[in-house]
Amino acid sequence: MRWWKPALLVSGLLIGGGIGLLVFLLSGQYTVQNRDLPAVGTTISDFELQSLNGETVRLSDYLGQTVIVNFWATWCKPCEEEMPLLEQYYQENSGDLVILAVNYNESRAYVEPFVTDLSLTFPVLLDLDGGVVRQYYVRSFPTTYFIDGRGVLRAQHIGLLTPKLIDQYLSKAGLAK
Numbered sequence: 001m002r003w004w005k006p007a008l009l010v011s012g013l014l015i016g017g018g019i020g021l022l023v024f025l026l027s028g029q030y031t032v033q034n035r036d037l038p039a040v041g042t043t044i045s046d047f048e049l050q051s052l053n054g055e056t057v058r059l060s061d062y063l064g065q066t067v068i069v070n071f072w073a074t075w076c077k078p079c080e081e082e083m084p085l086l087e088q089y090y091q092e093n094s095g096d097l098v099i100l101a102v103n104y105n106e107s108r109a110y111v112e113p114f115v116t117d118l119s120l121t122f123p124v125l126l127d128l129d130g131g132v133v134r135q136y137y138v139r140s141f142p143t144t145y146f147i148d149g150r151g152v153l154r155a156q157h158i159g160l161l162t163p164k165l166i167d168q169y170l171s172k173a174g175l176a177k
Contacts, residue, residue, distance in 0.1 A: 038136055044145065044153045047132045049102065049125040052112060057125055066175040067098045067147040071133060074106055074114045076141040078160040083118050089166055090122045096175055104141065105130045146173040
């Protein structure tokens with residue numbers, strides 16, 4: 001009756017290893033090796049999404065301006081924490097800075113109260129099927145891209161932004177304080 005102990009051990013190791021691999025892959029702590037990944041210094045690909053107010057918005061509509069594209073979700077606590085900071089930068093740089101907040105896979109019913117509660121005034125776009133998130137290889141939230149007026153990606157950041165980081169990235173994108 002001792003044969004089951006090694007079998008139990010092997011089964012446990014296989015299950016544990018599988019769970020560990022799944023957690024690793026879902027954590028976003030790996031790099032996607034793909035030549036289509038947005039790279040700093042390259043022209044960023046265009047996208048088209050609907051805003052909360054129903055307008056069609058294209059990234060290319062903002063050529064000539066510095067653009068922050070922030071990928072987020074209402075359930076993401078760091079996203080919620082950084083939104084007031086993004087709003088502050090948007091207000092302070094009115095006319096010089098565009099912020100496009102791309103919400104991942106949530107309906108207007110979830111997004112509108114979030115935006116209202118935080119008094120956000122920059123364009124909030126709905127990526128209902130996650131197509132733009134996949135296009136930009138976003139693996140965790142928040143993820144933020146800083147794009148110069150020629151449409152070139154100048155910086156990208158995964159995780160919570162700070163004022164110091166935003167200033168640094170905006171400077172790289174051509175918008176200095």
